[in-house]
Amino acid sequence: MADKSDAMMQHWQKTRNLTFLILILWFIFAIVLPAMANSLNSMSFLGFPLGYYFCVQGSLIAFVAMIWFQNWRQEAIDDEFGVNE
Amino acid sequence: MSVNEGAGKSGFVNNLGKVYALYTLGFLVFFGLMAIGEKMGMSAKAIGIGFLLFTIAIYAIIGWLSRTMEVSAYYVAGREVPAVYNGMATAADWMSGASFVALAGGVYFGGYPYLGFIVGWTGGYVLVNSLLAPYLRKFGCYTVPDFIGTRYGGNLARFVAVVVLVVASFTYVTAQINATGTIASRALGIPFNVGVWLGLLGIFICSMLGGMRGVTWTQVAQYIVLIIAYLVPIIWMSNRHGLGIIPQFSYGPAVQRIAELEAQYGLNPPLEAIKGVSVLTTPQDAPAGHAWGMVSLAICMMAGTASLPHILMRYFTTPSVKSARRSVGWSLLFIFLLYFSAPALATLTKLQLLDPTYAHSVIGKAFEEVSNLEWVKNWSAVGMLAVVDQNGDGIVQLNEFFMRPDIVVLATPEIAGLPYVISGLVAAGGLAAAMSTADGLLLAIANALSHDLYYKIIDPQADTRRRLIVARVLLIIIGAAAAFIAMQQLTGILGAVAWAFDFACSGLFFPLVLGVWWKRANGAGAVAGMAGGFLVGSWYLYMVYTGAMAPWWGIDHIRFGIIGMPVSLVLTVVVSLLTPAPSKEIQDMVDETRIPSGGTILEQTH
Numbered sequence: 001m002a003d004k005s006d007a008m009m010q011h012w013q014k015t016r017n018l019t020f021l022i023l024i025l026w027f028i029f030a031i032v033l034p035a036m037a038n039s040l041n042s043m044s045f046l047g048f049p050l051g052y053y054f055c056v057q058g059s060l061i062a063f064v065a066m067i068w069f070q071n072w073r074q075e076a077i078d079d080e081f082g083v084n085e
Numbered sequence: 086m087s088v089n090e091g092a093g094k095s096g097f098v099n100n101l102g103k104v105y106a107l108y109t110l111g112f113l114v115f116f117g118l119m120a121i122g123e124k125m126g127m128s129a130k131a132i133g134i135g136f137l138l139f140t141i142a143i144y145a146i147i148g149w150l151s152r153t154m155e156v157s158a159y160y161v162a163g164r165e166v167p168a169v170y171n172g173m174a175t176a177a178d179w180m181s182g183a184s185f186v187a188l189a190g191g192v193y194f195g196g197y198p199y200l201g202f203i204v205g206w207t208g209g210y211v212l213v214n215s216l217l218a219p220y221l222r223k224f225g226c227y228t229v230p231d232f233i234g235t236r237y238g239g240n241l242a243r244f245v246a247v248v249v250l251v252v253a254s255f256t257y258v259t260a261q262i263n264a265t266g267t268i269a270s271r272a273l274g275i276p277f278n279v280g281v282w283l284g285l286l287g288i289f290i291c292s293m294l295g296g297m298r299g300v301t302w303t304q305v306a307q308y309i310v311l312i313i314a315y316l317v318p319i320i321w322m323s324n325r326h327g328l329g330i331i332p333q334f335s336y337g338p339a340v341q342r343i344a345e346l347e348a349q350y351g352l353n354p355p356l357e358a359i360k361g362v363s364v365l366t367t368p369q370d371a372p373a374g375h376a377w378g379m380v381s382l383a384i385c386m387m388a389g390t391a392s393l394p395h396i397l398m399r400y401f402t403t404p405s406v407k408s409a410r411r412s413v414g415w416s417l418l419f420i421f422l423l424y425f426s427a428p429a430l431a432t433l434t435k436l437q438l439l440d441p442t443y444a445h446s447v448i449g450k451a452f453e454e455v456s457n458l459e460w461v462k463n464w465s466a467v468g469m470l471a472v473v474d475q476n477g478d479g480i481v482q483l484n485e486f487f488m489r490p491d492i493v494v495l496a497t498p499e500i501a502g503l504p505y506v507i508s509g510l511v512a513a514g515g516l517a518a519a520m521s522t523a524d525g526l527l528l529a530i531a532n533a534l535s536h537d538l539y540y541k542i543i544d545p546q547a548d549t550r551r552r553l554i555v556a557r558v559l560l561i562i563i564g565a566a567a568a569f570i571a572m573q574q575l576t577g578i579l580g581a582v583a584w585a586f587d588f589a590c591s592g593l594f595f596p597l598v599l600g601v602w603w604k605r606a607n608g609a610g611a612v613a614g615m616a617g618g619f620l621v622g623s624w625y626l627y628m629v630y631t632g633a634m635a636p637w638w639g640i641d642h643i644r645f646g647i648i649g650m651p652v653s654l655v656l657t658v659v660v661s662l663l664t665p666a667p668s669k670e671i672q673d674m675v676d677e678t679r680i681p682s683g684g685t686i687l688e689q690t691h
Binding site for chain 1: 197200201203204205207208210211212214215216219333334335336337338340341370372374376377379380383384387405406407410411413414417418421424425428429676679680681682683
């Protein structure tokens with residue numbers, strides 16, 4: 001029983017670390033980059049001003065990638081501790 | 086395809102791919118027939134009616150086939166919706182009349198600060214996936230207040246959650262029924278009020294007989310219609326102007342061209358304002374000094390996304406925790422397809438109007454010529470567009486072209502001179518978007534009232550039959566009330582929708598998140614957090630909206646969640662710490678929530 005709850009503690013720790021990593025990435029793409037649009041606009045990407053690009057497309061692609069990445073890692077964590085369904 | 090029987094139902098779920106492929110094909114064939122009809126002289130009105138009736142008939146058939154008298158089918162679609170399809174259903178549930186009809190217009194007229202909607206309404210899903218969806222799925226609740234009530238113990242917490250849910254969702258649903266009425270009335274040529282009730286009837290057909298099950302399978306069908314309807318005009322328009330086959334990746338030069346044209350024409354207010362319509366005064370891309378406006382809007386929309394019950398409850402319908410997570414991934418992918426297209430549409434439409442080298446451009450043309458264009462006459466007749474030669478020079482200036490922001494998407498096919506069959510398609514798409522969201526919202530409200538208020542608080546002895554009848558009666562009453570309010574046309578579509586997100590995040594965001602992530606959070610803290618955040622947020626909205634108080638730090642009425650959320654966080658934490666910790670059972674329950682495998686925490690048929 002003690003073993004089991006130790007394992008669960010580790011499982012939760014890994015889950016939590018993964019979540020923090022994702023939230024940091026989220027903060028960068030959802031808040032920092034859009035807020036810096038003005039200075040980023042001096043650069044250009046695919047013909048777009050870069051700051052504008054993040055707001056209309058770049059951050060959105062990052063969000064999709066983040067969720068898929070998190071799920072892929074989370075499933076690996078769940079498998080490691082045998083709690084995947 | 087009998088989905089009403091226990092055995093036949095799983096047959097339907099096994100054949101989803103075939104069923105929806107056939108349906109998509111059928112819709113495309115119908116589109117082709119209408120296009121041929123137009124060539125052979127079918128009238129615009131007949132095409133519009135054809136599109137609406139065809140799609141509503143399909144939804145009605147799905148709704149009828151999904152009818153049920155089982156509690157778990159009614160509340161959570163029997164928890165057997167595969168991840169991909171739940172992703173589509175969530176996308177339709179999510180993308181409302183506001184996303185489909187009003188968003189591109191908001192970007193067209195609002196410029197950079199409005200991009201907060203684009204970032205906010207997609208970035209919120211990262212929060213849904215990281216913080217809530219898998220844990221709520223594991224919990225096994227039927228509704229969001231069900232989670233609050235069980236996690237925090239006690240009917241008071243449950244009741245406060247129901248109140249916040251009802252206010253947020255009801256604000257939202259009136260905007261959707263308003264959009265349904267607008268589209269139906271224009272396409273069918275009937276008065277707005279009749280359109281509202283007709284739209285409501287369509288919504289009931291999808292949701293009443295089958296509850297969540299019916300809504301799920303109609304939402305999948307509605308997603309397919311709305312995404313086709315959104316993408317076809319953009320791709321068509323772009324290819325006509327040589328802006329690339331997939332314009333979403335290649336309209337960068339158009340953004341820069343617009344900046345040149347805006348500088349050339351000058352962004353001036355009109356000489357004389359006209360009520361209900363606006364001219365373009367905000368530049369497409371000038372973020373200097375607007376960073377806080379953009380980010381504060383994005384924060385409210387993101388936290389609101391993660392607290393709106395009609396979205397969270399979609400993740401209760403998947404077979405497992407893993408599939409709940411995967412379906413968040415699919416949801417955002419399907420939503421992304423529309424959201425990265427909306428700014429492209431706004432840009433292409435603007436270029437279409439402004440660039441004098443385009444055949445159908447308007448600005449800088451002779452006033453005589455423009456005011457005789459067919460689409461200008463049509464939209465002017467209903468007061469949604471106005472072209473007035475206010476400076477008397479015989480030329481249409483940028484500040485003499487007035488438009489209601491909400492019509493940008495609906496009018497674009499005509500502005501660009503595309504065949505009318507595209508307008509019919511767009512109307513069907515807009516209707517699908519508004520109906521699917523209205524379904525989800527009405528169901529969220531009615532389920533919270535029937536399950537949490539009636540069954541859990543008022544009459545826990547009620548049998549299944551009685552519970553499901555109460556749920557349906559409530560659905561009708563709430564729908565009718567929403568339609569009645571929608572008829573008063575109090576706010577624009579985008580405004581009312583933003584309020585719903587602010588209400589939801591002010592009251593629910595932190596109590597929900599802390600319920601999963603902080604074992605020490607207790608009932609007293611949650612009640613204080615929900616009630617405090619919600620009341621302070623609402624007070625701020627009232628003061629700012631009525632002009633009784635100047636906004637603090639530029640936080641206007643569509644961003645009041647920025648005020649409500651911190652209040653809610655502080656109250657939840659402080660009051661929790663001042664009162665005793667939750668019981669051992671509750672803390673064990675939270676631990677259990679964090680382990681994906683094993684059965685749900687609540688009984689299957691609670």
